[in-house]
Amino acid sequence: MSKLIASVSPHISSKRTTQNIMLDVIIALLPAAIASVVIFGLRSALVISVCVAVCVAAEFLFEKLCKKENTIFDLSAVVTGMLLAFNLPVSIPLWQAAVGSLAAIVVVKQLFGGIGQNFANPAITARIMMLIAFSGTMTNWVAPFTDKMPDAISSATPLTAAAKGTASMMPSYLDLFLGKHAGCLGETCVLAILLGGLYLLVRGIITWHTPVVYIGTVALMSFLCGQDPLYQIMSGGLMLGAFFMATDYATTPSSKWGKVIFGVGCGLITILIRFWGNLPEGVSYSILIMNIFTPYISKLTRNRPLVGEVKKK
Amino acid sequence: MKLHGIKVPHKKHTAEDAPVRLPVPKTVTIPMSMHIGKPAKAVVKRGDQVRVGQLIGEADGFVSSNIHASVSGTVQKVDEMVSSMGAKIPCVVIETDGKQEKYEEVKPPVVKDFESFVSSVKQSGVVGLGGAGFPSFVKLSVKDLSKVEAVVINAAECEPYITSDTRTMVDKGEYVFKGIEAIKTYMNAKRFIIGIESNKPEAIKIMKELAAKTEGVEVRVLPSIYPQGGEKVLIFNTVGRIVPKGGLPLDVGVIVINVTTLAFIAEYLETGMPLVEKCVTVDGSAVKEPKNVIAPIGMSIRDMIEGAGGLKCDPAKVIYGGPMMGLAVPSMDEPILKNTNAVVAMDAEEAKPRKTTACIGCGACMTHCPFRLDPREISLAYKRDSGEDLEALCVDLCMECGCCSYVCPANRPLVQTNKLAKIRLRSYLAAKKEGKS
Numbered sequence: 043m044s045k046l047i048a049s050v051s052p053h054i055s056s057k058r059t060t061q062n063i064m065l066d067v068i069i070a071l072l073p074a075a076i077a078s079v080v081i082f083g084l085r086s087a088l089v090i091s092v093c094v095a096v097c098v099a100a101e102f103l104f105e106k107l108c109k110k111e112n113t114i115f116d117l118s119a120v121v122t123g124m125l126l127a128f129n130l131p132v133s134i135p136l137w138q139a140a141v142g143s144l145a146a147i148v149v150v151k152q153l154f155g156g157i158g159q160n161f162a163n164p165a166i167t168a169r170i171m172m173l174i175a176f177s178g179t180m181t182n183w184v185a186p187f188t189d190k191m192p193d194a195i196s197s198a199t200p201l202t203a204a205a206k207g208t209a210s211m212m213p214s215y216l217d218l219f220l221g222k223h224a225g226c227l228g229e230t231c232v233l234a235i236l237l238g239g240l241y242l243l244v245r246g247i248i249t250w251h252t253p254v255v256y257i258g259t260v261a262l263m264s265f266l267c268g269q270d271p272l273y274q275i276m277s278g279g280l281m282l283g284a285f286f287m288a289t290d291y292a293t294t295p296s297s298k299w300g301k302v303i304f305g306v307g308c309g310l311i312t313i314l315i316r317f318w319g320n321l322p323e324g325v326s327y328s329i330l331i332m333n334i335f336t337p338y339i340s341k342l343t344r345n346r347p348l349v350g351e352v353k354k355k
Numbered sequence: 356m357k358l359h360g361i362k363v364p365h366k367k368h369t370a371e372d373a374p375v376r377l378p379v380p381k382t383v384t385i386p387m388s389m390h391i392g393k394p395a396k397a398v399v400k401r402g403d404q405v406r407v408g409q410l411i412g413e414a415d416g417f418v419s420s421n422i423h424a425s426v427s428g429t430v431q432k433v434d435e436m437v438s439s440m441g442a443k444i445p446c447v448v449i450e451t452d453g454k455q456e457k458y459e460e461v462k463p464p465v466v467k468d469f470e471s472f473v474s475s476v477k478q479s480g481v482v483g484l485g486g487a488g489f490p491s492f493v494k495l496s497v498k499d500l501s502k503v504e505a506v507v508i509n510a511a512e513c514e515p516y517i518t519s520d521t522r523t524m525v526d527k528g529e530y531v532f533k534g535i536e537a538i539k540t541y542m543n544a545k546r547f548i549i550g551i552e553s554n555k556p557e558a559i560k561i562m563k564e565l566a567a568k569t570e571g572v573e574v575r576v577l578p579s580i581y582p583q584g585g586e587k588v589l590i591f592n593t594v595g596r597i598v599p600k601g602g603l604p605l606d607v608g609v610i611v612i613n614v615t616t617l618a619f620i621a622e623y624l625e626t627g628m629p630l631v632e633k634c635v636t637v638d639g640s641a642v643k644e645p646k647n648v649i650a651p652i653g654m655s656i657r658d659m660i661e662g663a664g665g666l667k668c669d670p671a672k673v674i675y676g677g678p679m680m681g682l683a684v685p686s687m688d689e690p691i692l693k694n695t696n697a698v699v700a701m702d703a704e705e706a707k708p709r710k711t712t713a714c715i716g717c718g719a720c721m722t723h724c725p726f727r728l729d730p731r732e733i734s735l736a737y738k739r740d741s742g743e744d745l746e747a748l749c750v751d752l753c754m755e756c757g758c759c760s761y762v763c764p765a766n767r768p769l770v771q772t773n774k775l776a777k778i779r780l781r782s783y784l785a786a787k788k789e790g791k792s
Contacts, residue, residue: 347748
């Protein structure tokens with residue numbers, strides 16, 4: 043008879059694995075991906091494909107080079123690729139998208155030890171690097187439904203319009219909700235992002251704390267600052283950031299109160315940048331800054347074990 | 356406040372199967388340690404004739420337990436064996452004669468008061484049958500009986516597969532209540548709470564019917580959330596109090612007793628037959644016919660499974676107890692112990708080890724820990740060998756229920772690390788104490 047396995051309990055486990063968590067995130071990102079193709083045309087799909095392909099290839103090659111275990115099948119590189127693409131304008135030159143993807147995986151993720159070890163969100167950090175490196179093409183916004191040459195018609199994003207106070211350029215609530223306005227390719231369609239976010243909530247991949255608190259803080263602060271809260275929360279990268287990037291496991295706190303603090307911090311920084319900063323949008327920066335605070339927030343909000351009332355001897 | 360837990364598959368396939376008594380095997384191997392505490396001293400020698408219920412191992416010291424022959428026959432040898440926990444322990448091997456003659460001195464104990472009650476429980480050799488194996492009389496030896504505010508009867512049976520406690524309630528319900536009466540009479544306890552997970556409707560019905568006829572007994576139907584039957588979890592969910600770290604249930608005025616242990620005590624008071632056989636759930640993907648059996652203590656797992664209908668295929672893993680906290684045995688020759696409530700034999704598919712990958716920081720281990728520990732931080736503290744941090748992280752609270760490992764998407768061996776971290780913390784605390792004195 044063959045030998046028996048004698049391992050430590052438990053001897054059964056849940057069916058959830060890193061791979062199927064990532065698969066759920068990919069599924070949740072699909073509505074926004076489809077929306078981006080509808081709104082900005084097929085080039086959207088091309089940008090997403092390039093980012094995903096370069097991310098996966100970079101992960102594979104880096105791990106090969108460093109003789110590390112191959113982790114491309116955990117699908118986290120696919121998620122990073124999709125999220126980075128979602129944060130780019132549709133007109134981005136493909137080589138720039140590729141450089142950004144490479145930076146996300148190699149510099150932000152792998153150099154810090156790979157999945158779970160990076161302190162900053164790869165997609166967001168890479169996007170910020172690209173904003174600095176390719177500031178022209180990264181802010182070249184294309185109006186929706188322009189099938190012509192991508193860089194033919196430039197347009198203002200809802201937040202630039204609001205910042206400049208050009209009411210004529212400001213889209214209606216319905217257009218904001220459906221994503222019929224200029225912006226990064228995956229961030230415009232609030233409806234699609236909400237669908238994806240809802241899926242993640244239902245599947246238990248994320249909890250409501252971060253997105254609700256983050257979006258709530260932005261809404262409240264907008265109201266207090268005399269701005270239109272609804273317009274503010276449906277514009278820019280807030281929805282995408284709140285549901286998909288401020289909820290990243292490795293780079294955000296895992297306790298309930300940690301998530302609340304993280305959400306409030308993100309909300310305040312977003313508002314500061316939007317209303318008083320030089321830039322029209324601050325979601326990426328807010329999440330990156332809060333990523334840096336995450337270890338401290340985690341320490342501050344660490345679970346208190348149930349020790350009961352221990353008698354002092 | 357709510358204690359966290361997890362939903363595990365119930366797999367209570369055998370809940371409706373009354374146990375079948377197995378034929379006596381050719382030999383039984385009875386370890387002298389089937390309890391927490393010092394092994395018993397063997398009081399028989401090679402060639403001795405023994406009969407069912409005869410004392411063969413005497414409790415050695417306070418926390419120890421008597422051990423009795425489960426069969427009639429001849430002592431083949433008094434030997435040493437490696438227990439499934441890895442320690443060398445003495446054991447008595449008996450060749451059976453198949454007659455199952457009762458030892459002539461087996462007769463109902465004379466119980467008049469608290470002291471004689473506790474001493475009879477000691478004589479019976481009963482230990483915590485829920486799995487812990489702590490000698491029951493030690494638990495019942497309460498110095499100040501007025502401290503006992505409530506007796507919680509653990510009938511949660513939260514592990515997958517196991518239904519032996521369910522069968523106790525269904526088949527021996529009256530003994531559960533006779534046990535309650537005994538504790539009422541001799542320990543002056545007034546409040547009894549029977550905690551049952553909601554997935555045992557038949558047992559709940561029977562317990563409720565019997566409770567209606569008895570004063571001071573409440574049947575509490577608890578959600579089927581593992582580890583509902585964990586002692587501290589059950590106490591919190593029934594009386595709402597948290598047993599302090601390093602403390603005992605009595606610190607919050609509670610005694611917890613497993614339902615099968617209680618029924619056994621009542622039966623012993625009536626018959627005087629010590630703990631010599633066990634109802635064991637035999638299940639798992641490698642088992643042909645899942646069923647409940649009554650097996651003599653010391654019967655090998657191999658003989659028991661064969662008697663229960665045999666195996667479908669070579670098992671890849673065989674577990675004493677349930678799959679969440681049970682112990683994987685190194686061989687099918689391991690004997691059935693006093694506290695064995697189930698044997699689960701898994702086929703290669705069910706036992707297939709999952710690959711461990713990097714921690715992704717999802718925090719599931721932390722958000723599912725009943726005691727709100729942080730297994731990820733504990734494993735990091737263990738890795739950097741910091742006794743100080745392990746103390747701050749309260750790893751000694753860990754009851755090894757397995758929720759963290761169960762939910763980990765990266766399949767990290769968190770329970771294993773917690774076990775190691777607890778050992779590390781113990782040596783750190785010992786060194787610290789030494790340094791102080």
